[in-house]
Each structure stands twice: as C-alpha cells, then as structure tokens.
Amino acid sequence: MDLWTLSDLCTPWCVHVVATLRVADHIAAGKAEIGQLAAASGADRDSLHRVLRHLVSKGLFVEPAPGRFALNETAQGLLGESGRLGLDLDGIGGRMAHSWGTLLSAVRSGKPAFHEAFGRGFWEDLEAHPAIAASFDALMGPGHGVPDWRVLVDAADWESVRTVVDVGGGTGALLAEILRARPEVRGTLVDLAGTVARSGEVFQAAGVADRVATVAQSFFDPLPGGGDLYVLKNVLSDWPDGEATAILRRCAEAARPSGRVVVFTGAGPGEEASPELLMMVLVGGRGRTFEEFREMASMAGLEVTAVGRQASGRVIAECRTV
Ligand SMILES: C[S@@+](CC[C@H](N)C(=O)[O-])C[C@H]1O[C@@H](n2cnc3c(N)ncnc32)[C@H](O)[C@@H]1O
Incomplete structure (x- = not known):
C-alpha cells in the first residue's frame, strides 16, 4: 500500500x-x-x-x-x-475522532493531550457534557460488549457471595445482569456523580433497583468496604500504570480481609495486549499483558488466584488480598 x-x-x-x-x-x-x-x-x-x-x-x-x-x-x-454510536460526531464518536488530532502531542510528551482539543481532560469533559457522557455510557453498555454475569471462574464460588461492588461500573449494565441472575446478591455501583445519576433506569429496567446502592465518588478515594466481590471492568486500561495500580490498591484495601477482586484484564497469560492507541490519546491509558497485570496486582497487595475466560472471550483474573 x-x-x-x-x-x-x-x-x-x-x-x-x-x-x-x-x-x-x-x-x-x-x-x-x-x-x-x-x-x-x-x-x-x-x-x-x-x-x-x-x-x-x-x-x-x-x-x-x-x-x-x-x-x-x-x-x-x-x-x-x-451501529453509529462510535461514529457520531455529535456524540462520543466526535470526541474519539477529534482526539486523534492530539496524537502528535501525546507522542511527544508521553501524556494524553485531549485537553488541547476540548479544554479539559476526557473524564472532566464528560462530566461537563451530559449528552456526550450519555452516548459514552451507551457505547460502554450492553451494545458494546454484552455483559456476562459469570464473572467468577468457578460457578460454585457464587454461593459465598452476598455483596458485589462494581468499581467504575458505568451506568450499571454488568451489575444489573449479576443481580438479575443472583437474587440473593446485593450490589453497590461506584462511579462518578454524573454516571451514577444515569444508572437508575438500568436497574429499574432489570427489576433489581431495590438491591442496589449507588455511590458517587472517585475510585482513587477509599472504596465502600465489606464487599465479597469487587469488579473492575474496562477500567484499568483507561489509566497509566501509577493510577491503575492506585485503583487496584483501593480495591485491595476495601476487599480485606476476605473479599475478592475480579478484573477484566484484556489479555490472558502468554497473549499480547492490544496496543490500544485510542486509550493513549483519549486518557493516557494502555493495554497490558497478563504478566504486566500480575505484577501490578502484586504491587497493589493482590495475588492472582484464578484466571478464566468469559463466553465473550474476555479474560478475567480473580485476585485475593495478600
Ligand atoms: C471505560 S468505562 C467502563 C465502565 C464499565 N465498567 C464498563 O465496563 O462498561 C470507565 C468508567 O470509569 C469511570 N471513571 C472515570 N474516572 C473515575 C474516577 N476517578 N472515579 C470513579 N469512576 C471513574 C467512568 O465514569 C466510566 O464509567
């Protein structure tokens, strides 16, 4: 070519x-x-x-x-x-398309330069523009990757789970699926205020609103404690190593002594992580190999105890606190 x-x-x-x-x-x-x-x-x-x-x-x-x-x-x-969500220039598709114009700055500096195009960082921009944020939620929601509630490697392990905390859980598509499938489980959704505010109809539609608490906070702050299971899906790849480790550390702290942390990792053992250049220009994030993830988890006080693959092909790592 x-x-x-x-x-x-x-x-x-x-x-x-x-x-x-x-x-x-x-x-x-x-x-x-x-x-x-x-x-x-x-x-x-x-x-x-x-x-x-x-x-x-x-x-x-x-x-x-x-x-x-x-x-x-x-x-x-x-x-x-x-079909058009990720392409719509009036919605999140426009943010993604225009952010490529900041690639040169990102490559020169090693940092995301999204603010050059939009005046603020990606997450702050979404908080300031609810309509764009709603289209981002829709892109992240069921249409983007149908949530699979089986986030535990061994199905029998669900017997010991009564509370699930979805950290950076968006508008709750995955948590709603979990609660629908497991009537004995209660859930907590943690995300930024604007996103959490848009979760109500997701939980109502799934008929699980009475078993969910929503917490509007940053996942860089201490997380709600006492959960049996903390879930991180499509979150770590949004962040550079330091921030991603800090989020994992918050999960480890909240999960102690006996909770587990399940992470959608992106790549499995021995597999290459996708380069994810879009993550680089939008938010300074990156794909990581499984070994890189394992090392990061260890720095955060977590040990990978099981690895599995969802029906969708997504790799999940179950971690316990050490
Ligand atoms: C890529 S989305 C993933 C959402 C959901 N877990 C999923 O898989 O569809 C990342 C999420 O992180 C949230 N987020 C970004 N910065 C955050 C912060 N500082 N504290 C809490 N949530 C944050 C965003 O609002 C968004 O919902």
Missing part, C-alpha cells in the same frame, strides 16, 4: 459524517434520491452528493441510478443507534 492510501483521512471522515447525519436510516426509510436525503439529513445537497459518491467508490452504499442511493451490506452496519 502506498503512503497516500495509508494516510488519506478523507474516507474515515466521510464515514463519520454520513453516520452523524443518519444517512443509512434515511435511505432505509425510503429517501433514496439525493435531494430527499439532503433534506432529511439537514445537509447541503451538492456536498452530501459528493461525499456519498466518494463512499460509493470505496464500497460503502451503492448508486443504482444517478443521484439515487441504496444500502449495501457494509452500509447496513450504519443502521440504528448502536
């Missing part, structure tokens, strides 16, 4: 734009002609036409007659909310 093809930004931006304008949904609703499509999308007819013709040349959409567009298999992926 030549350098120009490798570096051309035109196609990715065109994909983001048609996703944001919901062009696929408008076509599916019968608005195939470019004038109708532009009107339905709130777009300039000529500009949208040029963008769509570029995408047709790249294999997204087809133009069966001049000025008329139809979905092909690839374009079907843009239908509905879940």
